[in-house]
Amino acid sequence: MLLDVSGPDREDLLKAAIATGHEVYTATPRGQASATTPREVAGTVVVDFSSYEAAVSDIVAFARSRRVDAIVTVNEFLTPVAALACATLGLPGNDATLAMAARNKITMVERLHVAGVAVPSTIAVTGEEEVYDHLRRQTFSFPLVVKPAENAGSTGVSVVERLDELTAAFQRVRLQRGPYGIHLDPRVVVQEYIDGEEFSVESLTQDGQTEHVCITKKQTTSGAYRVETGHTLPSNLDPIARQQVLQQVTMAAAATGIRNSWSHCEVKRKPDGAWVVLEIAPRIGGGRITLLTSLALEIDMAGAALAVALGQPVELAPTRRAFAAIRRPLAPRGGRLLAVQGMPCTGVNVPFSEVTTEIGASVASPDSNSARVGYFIVTATDETSADQRADELLRGVSVIVEPQGN
Known part of the structure; x- marks a missing residue:
């Protein structure tokens, strides 16, 4: 079911x-x-x-x-x-x-911290005044990450550099609504901003035993709103870095009660090489990671999810050694989508290219994943070539949006 x-x-x-x-x-x-x-x-x-x-x-x-x-x-x-x-x-x-430990970010951080997982310094608050108090006592400093306790997809997340940006960040959180009419925890999560490279780890846990399938390198926008615009997998980390991050992810899965499912864990590697777990979710990674994994490694993530749910044995050994990169063009502003120009044609090493937002439809401003209007995928025999070709093609894409009211 x-x-x-x-x-x-x-x-x-x-x-x-x-x-x-x-x-x-x-x-x-x-x-x-x-x-x-x-x-x-x-x-x-x-x-x-x-x-x-x-x-x-x-x-x-x-x-x-x-x-x-x-x-x-x-x-x-x-x-x-x-x-x-x-x-x-x-x-x-x-x-x-x-059940809520990997859904509510406050509970999640508490569980991870107790388990010895490296996480950002975090507080849960209801208003800006509590943050002002922490800033006065110098227990927190800018930049900060402000985000909802229970939303997803970068919705309502802001990176705050200055005091005069704090109120707007809190207002973004308060405006969030959950899907299906779900009542979301109204508290606001405030965390230290972790500088460094961002990755995710795709893992499958069965009967409490976790196997890591691949590490995915992430691309995001800069500035106040960090929207995911690309993934490349598998990422070739050196053996020591790989061992360190996978140890953290294994601990995170156990701490949040992940026993029989995929997990998607978002991590950052700081400039000094230390790893920090940002979040973990008991699900397959979004952003067409299932498709990337199939193209690069010939691993069927959806099939494996079903096998685990049925209590059947799962074989996760890759049968292909390639690399796949996805790029997601963003609407430059909110409004009505007029055109998406320059999307690459499918062909050799570009197996998928699609505009997913209907021309004429309303598009969101580029402050969450909702601003993504399409995607294309590049395959290659090495990580660098996949990234370079995907980035080159993305530079050729133009998203034309008519501002609302025109």
Whole structure:
């Protein structure tokens, strides 16, 4: 049973589930019930995900009536529902007692710190006045990261360089709304800004044993809003650096109750070489990382997620040794999308290129991942060539947006 299969990464999971030959059921969010359901899906239950308790109750009842053997999601907001439903049904899943530990960033940092994982200095506050007090006592200093306790996709995240930017950053957090009508923790997370290179680690945990599949190098915008614009994998770190970061990620997965699922852990390497864990989520990485991993390593992440959920053995050894890079053109401002010019054509070493936002549609300002209007992927035999070619092609893309009101 799959929880909400709308969106590219979730569709990958649906296709993989159908390919197994098992009967596939889906839980569809209320309000999306009119969406077309693939004919291969054996049944669907409409669920109100705004209440985790009610959602779990409905999913468990449906699963029992259909004798469901596994429950899987790649949606970060629904990972607690999956963990709680699996625990109720006795299915392989993550630790239900820590269902919010990798969803709520305050709980997450507390768990990671106690486990000895290197994390940024963090406080949870309700207003700017508490931050002013920390600044006066010099327990914190600029730059700071201000972000919501429970959102995702860089939504509401700001890097604050000066005192006069703090109020606007807090206002961005207060304006955030959760999907499905989920009530989000209203507290604000304030952290020290960690300078350095940013990566993610894609890992699979089964019965509490974690295997790391690859390390992904990340590209983000600079300035107040750090939007992810690219990934390249696998990243060739030196053996010592690789061992150090993977040790931190293994500890992070255990500390947040990840026992039977993929995890996507965001990390930074400081200029002195030390690693810091920023966040971990009990899901497959977004941004088409499943596709990159397939192209570079021939590893089927969606298939592996299903196997773990079914309690089946998983083989993760790569059968290809290549590199893949994705780049995501951003809208330069909010408004109406008029054109995306210069997107590369698919061909040799460019297996995918797509404008994902409809021309004429409204686009967000470039302060979150919602501003991404498309993507293309480059493959190569080495990491440097993949990066250089992808960056060259990205420089040739122009996103033309008409400001709202014109």
